[in-house]
Amino acid sequence: EAGVAQSPRYKIIEKRQSVAFWCNPISGHATLYWYQQILGQGPKLLIQFQNNGVVDDSQLPKDRFSAERLKGVDSTLKIQPAKLEDSAVYLCASSLGTGRDEQYFGPGTRLTVT
Amino acid sequence: QKEVEQNSGPLSVPEGAIASLNCTYSDRGSQSFFWYRQYSGKSPELIMSIYSNGDKEDGRFTAQLNKASQYVSLLIRDSQPSDSATYLCAFSVGNQFYFGTGTSLTVIP
Numbered sequence: 001e002a003g004v005a006q007s008p009r010y011k012i013i014e015k016r017q018s019v020a021f022w023c024n025p026i027s028g029h030a031t032l033y034w035y036q037q038i039l040g041q042g043p044k045l046l047i048q049f050q051n052n053g054v055v056d057d058s059q060l061p062k063d064r065f066s067a068e069r070l071k072g073v074d075s076t077l078k079i080q081p082a083k084l085e086d087s088a089v090y091l092c093a094s095s096l097g098t099g100r101d102e103q104y105f106g107p108g109t110r111l112t113v114t
Numbered sequence: 115q116k117e118v119e120q121n122s123g124p125l126s127v128p129e130g131a132i133a134s135l136n137c138t139y140s141d142r143g144s145q146s147f148f149w150y151r152q153y154s155g156k157s158p159e160l161i162m163s164i165y166s167n168g169d170k171e172d173g174r175f176t177a178q179l180n181k182a183s184q185y186v187s188l189l190i191r192d193s194q195p196s197d198s199a200t201y202l203c204a205f206s207v208g209n210q211f212y213f214g215t216g217t218s219l220t221v222i223p
Contacts, residue, residue: 033211042118042202042213043158055209091157098209100146100165105157 002027004106006092012112018080021109024073025094031055033103034067034077035091043091049075050098082113118214120203126220133190135217137203140184147179147186150202152216158202162188193221 005024013019025032031050035043046065048055052072060067064083069075079086089108095101117140127133135149146165150158164170164177164186176189186205190197200216 040215042215044213045211048209100206102148102160102163103211104160108157
């Protein structure tokens with residue numbers, strides 16, 4: 001069974017530029033999560049989708065971050081414009097359902113904003 | 115504000131010893147608990163999930179949950195150098211997931 005796919009793996013941009021990350025979850029997983037992990041910290045949930053609906057986006061900085069999952073499968077997370085403090089690893093995870101269900105992570109995208 | 119507190123690291127144990135990792139959580143409504151392992155530069159990898167009070171064993175790993183004390187732990191028996199990583203505790207409340215900051219474990223050969 002294929003795991004969670006993410007691209008790109010690495011990205012370097014200048015502040016005020018825009019960037020987009022892509023995620024394809026495990027086949028059949030209804031729930032998709034985007035996390036931000038800053039070095040030395042645990043993952044912080046940015047947004048959670050169930051199918052193509054948003055379950056939780058309370059910690060998403062909506063003035064600069066956006067995400068979509070139009071067909072209930074793959075998803076895109078965008079940052080526009082980027083700030084220095086956005087430098088982090090962006091992790092995508094998926095699970096069959098929500099709550100009790102185990103999440104499986106993709107390899108992540110390491111973003112450096114200069 | 116939901117919180118997950120993990121014992122401060124780094125934790126070092128000799129090869130073959132038992133490593134004990136601890137986690138407390140703030141929400142009594144928490145339903146599910148998870149331990150993830152994260153190697154440096156890699157993404158978190160699920161080790162175990164536990165949903166009810168008591169112990170759950172999987173190979174060299176044992177998770178222990180005490181909901182009354184809001185406490186979950188992970189024991190690693192016969193620790194190996196390959197167990198050296200950061201261990202993340204997580205819990206869910208309803209549809210929401212919360213991660214701790216992790217405990218760094220080093221197993222010394």
